[in-house]
Amino acid sequence: MTDFTHINEEGRARMVDISDKQETARSAIARTSVIVNEAIYHGIQQNDMKKGDVLSVAQVAGIMAAKNTSTIIPMCHPLSLTGVDLSFSWEAMEEDAYRLHITSEVKTKGSTGVEMEALTSASAAALTVYDMCKAVDKGITIGETYLEKKTGGKSGDYYRTLQGEE
Amino acid sequence: MTDFTHINEEGRARMVDISDKQETARSAIARTSVIVNEAIYHGIQQNDMKKGDVLSVAQVAGIMAAKNTSTIIPMCHPLSLTGVDLSFSWEAMEEDAYRLHITSEVKTKGSTGVEMEALTSASAAALTVYDMCKAVDKGITIGETYLEKKTGGKSGDYYRTLQGEE
Amino acid sequence: MTDFTHINEEGRARMVDISDKQETARSAIARTSVIVNEAIYHGIQQNDMKKGDVLSVAQVAGIMAAKNTSTIIPMCHPLSLTGVDLSFSWEAMEEDAYRLHITSEVKTKGSTGVEMEALTSASAAALTVYDMCKAVDKGITIGETYLEKKTGGKSGDYYRTLQGEE
Amino acid sequence: MTDFTHINEEGRARMVDISDKQETARSAIARTSVIVNEAIYHGIQQNDMKKGDVLSVAQVAGIMAAKNTSTIIPMCHPLSLTGVDLSFSWEAMEEDAYRLHITSEVKTKGSTGVEMEALTSASAAALTVYDMCKAVDKGITIGETYLEKKTGGKSGDYYRTLQGEE
Amino acid sequence: MTDFTHINEEGRARMVDISDKQETARSAIARTSVIVNEAIYHGIQQNDMKKGDVLSVAQVAGIMAAKNTSTIIPMCHPLSLTGVDLSFSWEAMEEDAYRLHITSEVKTKGSTGVEMEALTSASAAALTVYDMCKAVDKGITIGETYLEKKTGGKSGDYYRTLQGEE
Amino acid sequence: MTDFTHINEEGRARMVDISDKQETARSAIARTSVIVNEAIYHGIQQNDMKKGDVLSVAQVAGIMAAKNTSTIIPMCHPLSLTGVDLSFSWEAMEEDAYRLHITSEVKTKGSTGVEMEALTSASAAALTVYDMCKAVDKGITIGETYLEKKTGGKSGDYYRTLQGEE
Numbered sequence: 001m002t003d004f005t006h007i008n009e010e011g012r013a014r015m016v017d018i019s020d021k022q023e024t025a026r027s028a029i030a031r032t033s034v035i036v037n038e039a040i041y042h043g044i045q046q047n048d049m050k051k052g053d054v055l056s057v058a059q060v061a062g063i064m065a066a067k068n069t070s071t072i073i074p075m076c077h078p079l080s081l082t083g084v085d086l087s088f089s090w091e092a093m094e095e096d097a098y099r100l101h102i103t104s105e106v107k108t109k110g111s112t113g114v115e116m117e118a119l120t121s122a123s124a125a126a127l128t129v130y131d132m133c134k135a136v137d138k139g140i141t142i143g144e145t146y147l148e149k150k151t152g153g154k155s156g157d158y159y160r161t162l163q164g165e166e
Numbered sequence: 167m168t169d170f171t172h173i174n175e176e177g178r179a180r181m182v183d184i185s186d187k188q189e190t191a192r193s194a195i196a197r198t199s200v201i202v203n204e205a206i207y208h209g210i211q212q213n214d215m216k217k218g219d220v221l222s223v224a225q226v227a228g229i230m231a232a233k234n235t236s237t238i239i240p241m242c243h244p245l246s247l248t249g250v251d252l253s254f255s256w257e258a259m260e261e262d263a264y265r266l267h268i269t270s271e272v273k274t275k276g277s278t279g280v281e282m283e284a285l286t287s288a289s290a291a292a293l294t295v296y297d298m299c300k301a302v303d304k305g306i307t308i309g310e311t312y313l314e315k316k317t318g319g320k321s322g323d324y325y326r327t328l329q330g331e332e
Numbered sequence: 333m334t335d336f337t338h339i340n341e342e343g344r345a346r347m348v349d350i351s352d353k354q355e356t357a358r359s360a361i362a363r364t365s366v367i368v369n370e371a372i373y374h375g376i377q378q379n380d381m382k383k384g385d386v387l388s389v390a391q392v393a394g395i396m397a398a399k400n401t402s403t404i405i406p407m408c409h410p411l412s413l414t415g416v417d418l419s420f421s422w423e424a425m426e427e428d429a430y431r432l433h434i435t436s437e438v439k440t441k442g443s444t445g446v447e448m449e450a451l452t453s454a455s456a457a458a459l460t461v462y463d464m465c466k467a468v469d470k471g472i473t474i475g476e477t478y479l480e481k482k483t484g485g486k487s488g489d490y491y492r493t494l495q496g497e498e
Numbered sequence: 499m500t501d502f503t504h505i506n507e508e509g510r511a512r513m514v515d516i517s518d519k520q521e522t523a524r525s526a527i528a529r530t531s532v533i534v535n536e537a538i539y540h541g542i543q544q545n546d547m548k549k550g551d552v553l554s555v556a557q558v559a560g561i562m563a564a565k566n567t568s569t570i571i572p573m574c575h576p577l578s579l580t581g582v583d584l585s586f587s588w589e590a591m592e593e594d595a596y597r598l599h600i601t602s603e604v605k606t607k608g609s610t611g612v613e614m615e616a617l618t619s620a621s622a623a624a625l626t627v628y629d630m631c632k633a634v635d636k637g638i639t640i641g642e643t644y645l646e647k648k649t650g651g652k653s654g655d656y657y658r659t660l661q662g663e664e
Numbered sequence: 665m666t667d668f669t670h671i672n673e674e675g676r677a678r679m680v681d682i683s684d685k686q687e688t689a690r691s692a693i694a695r696t697s698v699i700v701n702e703a704i705y706h707g708i709q710q711n712d713m714k715k716g717d718v719l720s721v722a723q724v725a726g727i728m729a730a731k732n733t734s735t736i737i738p739m740c741h742p743l744s745l746t747g748v749d750l751s752f753s754w755e756a757m758e759e760d761a762y763r764l765h766i767t768s769e770v771k772t773k774g775s776t777g778v779e780m781e782a783l784t785s786a787s788a789a790a791l792t793v794y795d796m797c798k799a800v801d802k803g804i805t806i807g808e809t810y811l812e813k814k815t816g817g818k819s820g821d822y823y824r825t826l827q828g829e830e
Numbered sequence: 831m832t833d834f835t836h837i838n839e840e841g842r843a844r845m846v847d848i849s850d851k852q853e854t855a856r857s858a859i860a861r862t863s864v865i866v867n868e869a870i871y872h873g874i875q876q877n878d879m880k881k882g883d884v885l886s887v888a889q890v891a892g893i894m895a896a897k898n899t900s901t902i903i904p905m906c907h908p909l910s911l912t913g914v915d916l917s918f919s920w921e922a923m924e925e926d927a928y929r930l931h932i933t934s935e936v937k938t939k940g941s942t943g944v945e946m947e948a949l950t951s952a953s954a955a956a957l958t959v960y961d962m963c964k965a966v967d968k969g970i971t972i973g974e975t976y977l978e979k980k981t982g983g984k985s986g987d988y989y990r991t992l993q994g995e996e
Contacts, residue, residue, distance in 0.1 A: 083847030183747030
């Protein structure tokens with residue numbers, strides 16, 4: 001039987017007790033993507049040459065969301081993050097579609113991992129790209145969101161095994 | 167040339183002026199999903215019979231995120247939401263995988279749409295499911311996130327054209 | 333059978349749809365109290381003569397909590413409050429105990445009532461008094477918290493019927 | 499004369515300097531209650547058998563409020579909590595009234611205690627119960643709120659001495 | 665005698681009752697500046713040619729602060745802003761110093777003005793410039809911050825009378 | 831060439847990685863001021879004799895802003911502050927103007943300095959004074975805001991060299 005650590009003796013949710021866990025250096029990398037049409041791709045690219053572009057705002061959104069993760073995800077522990085960095089890259093897809101890859105890396109020295117901070121950060125950046133481009137096309141899709149890698153902590157390091165596409 | 171409304175005369179981002187837009191009834195429906203393994207599927211299902219289950223917490227997270235959208239998405243206007251509702255359904259996939267579909271519907275009477283509130287709400291619910299099940303499997307993937315439908319406002323209604331499987 | 337409006341068709345919680353409710357002037361008055369020993373009573377009273385006293389900080393806490401109610405109470409609608417005012421009065425009890433009565437009145441022009449804002453505001457003020465005096469006595473008790481009165485809205489006005497002492 | 503540590507040399511409030519206090523394991527347990535009529539009691543109980551019940555939402559509210567305590571209580575230090583857990587139990591009272599007991603336990607490894615986090619958590623849970631049931635009866639009363647126990651820190655452990663009924 | 669509207673009958677602060685004020689279109693423009701040395705001036709200017717520059721982050725900070733004003737300024741009413749826009753310009757001063765002028769314009773349709781939103785927005789942008797450049801020089805000074813103009817509302821329009829240089 | 835530590839390899843902003851920095855005791859003192867006319871000066875002074883005065887609210891605003899700094903300033907690290915204290919003093923200027931000096935001192939034991947917390951705290955206090963007195967005169971000016979002193983950390987202590995006025 002699967003044993004959810006977030007469930008207390010009454011069968012209700014709790015914030016898991018991590019008082020006995022060691023404070024160690026930890027990091028997590030999460031990935032997501034945004035699939036846009038050609039008009040938006042060119043718009044972001046052109047603007048990218050200038051100040052104040054879409055990706056700059058998305059990046060600030062991602063960094064601030066990493067810091068706010070414990071207020072967005074109910075059972076997530078508050079953590080003092082030591083670093084947050086997002087990066088972007090473009091991939092041309094078939095049929096006038098372009099995929100913007102978003103990667104967020106979060107670091108801490110703490111008693112629990114920062115997987116949720118990295119995932120929430122990447123999601124907020126993707127949602128911000130949607131927000132700033134939705135006047136052009138509401139059909140923008142946010143691609144799959146997942147944990148790429150984590151290091152540190154008792155459960156050891158984790159590397160996602162890529163299988164097939166995305 | 168694509169014209170991003172979020173860019174001001176200096177080429178920087180701004181929060182678009184909506185002072186002249188009418189206050190009307192508006193709604194938006196967004197969808198996302200979470201793909202989990204069999205152990206997690208059965209764990210959530212069993213727990214679902216009891217109080218305090220994973221989906222209850224995810225739902226609260228989704229409702230609170232809808233209300234906090236303008237603090238998560240930088241250029242998003244603050245809005246007084248009049249209703250938020252999330253629903254969940256399971257789909258069996260091949261190879262011991264299960265997809266949890268998450269739908270969030272948000273309503274307002276305001277001067278701008280609630281697409282971002284619906285999308286942010288669905289994302290927060292999905293991230294919460296990840297958080298509560300990650301001790302069992304860190305390979306959980308959040309599926310594509312997109313706008314299903316919106317109604318109200320000058321730009322008219324929008325219905326996503328589904329092409330192939332999600 | 334009791335019908336909870338906060339429960340959706342799946343039996344889960346939702347933020348109730350108030351799109352069809354009228355925007356009207358509404359107000360609510362909530363009350364709570366803090367029971368302290370004589371040392372704390374005299375400390376607050378003396379300090380009360382000076383600037384920066386305990387009750388000033390409690391009052392600011394109450395006003396800010398009224399504004400943050402929809403981020404503290406999950407199913408509560410966000411509202412643009414038009415006024416918040418707290419007042420305090422002392423009552424001597426038997427055995428060297430003193431009761432500080434706290435009353436919070438909140439007003440809005442909106443589609444739903446402000447009962448929760450008044451109750452949350454009064455609670456935050458009481459908790460702040462506890463916080464600022466707990467170094468003297470951890471046995472401080474926050475008394476009963478309840479809605480005294482509400483006006484406006486379709487369900488009509490409400491006045492609490494006092495039965496016996498609080 | 500009572501000496502309030504929160505008052506600075508100018509007689510104004512400050513956030514007390516805890517730089518010299520040791521980081522140790524600390525815990526606090528706070529209690530409150532909600533007194534409801536028979537219709538609400540049965541409603542919560544029936545719903546309790548299903549997913550998404552009132553108490554699940556109250557519990558999430560309590561956990562999130564514990565994490566937000568330093569933004570609700572002005573002079574309260576920000577802390578990285580290591581665990582939060584709420585529990586509920588019913589007590590039948592005379593005259594068709596029922597008391598829902600709410601207990602919140604909060605843990606940290608830090609330089610100051612978590613009494614305020616436990617008290618704020620219990621209060622938020624009680625206010626959430628009020629919010630979700632107020633459509634049935636606005637006369638719901640939140641009972642006394644107090645610190646039951648604290649451990650850790652230089653001032654030592656504290657156990658409330660119960661005198662008579664709550 | 666000066667009559668502060670924020671003071672209630674007990675002599676304590678309150679959030680002023682604006683229930684009777686009309687909802688009208690309102691705007692406010694606030695100004696501040698940041699005085700930096702030549703190294704920082706050239707750094708920001710060079711970076712300005714690239715994506716992700718200091719001023720982009722400052723602008724996002726200013727927009728988000730405008731939205732959060734009522735949680736930063738205790739007696740400030742929550743408002744649904746309809747637009748926020750910041751602009752920047754440089755002025756060479758004597759002795760290798762450069763002044764970055766920051767202007768923030770905020771709009772709403774509401775019952776009270778947006779002076780505080782404009783001022784808070786400009787201040788947050790200036791503080792963000794300080795934060796991102798402080799590793800180069802901690803002697804950066806934020807210049808005077810003031811209301812340049814406001815329109816709308818019963819008290820009429822306001823234009824600052826400039827006397828001498830800022 | 832000036833090297834901004836907040837810029838990542840893509841030329842975008844990031845939250846700097848401080849994982850390798852030592853946790854040490856750190857403090858920072860920031861100063862700002864508010865220039866008001868005689869009517870406001872006397873109003874604040876008279877009120878100062880009573881409870882609930884303008885400066886009390888400003889002080890609470892300053893303390894809460896110090897705690898919220900990392901949510902206001904995008905690239906600022908979240909920190910567990912150990913102490914915050916604000917003080918006020920008046921200076922008579924020529925021509926019926928009075929300057930209210932505001933000093934904020936913030937302390938932490940952490941991996942990065944608290945300059946931003948002190949500056950943000952002082953700014954929030956000044957903005958709050960503006961807010962509470964703007965009904966009397968919208969021409970109130972917030973004076974220069976700057977870092978007075980910092981201690982702790984690898985970059986060593988810093989004391990501002992005062993040159994000329996303010």
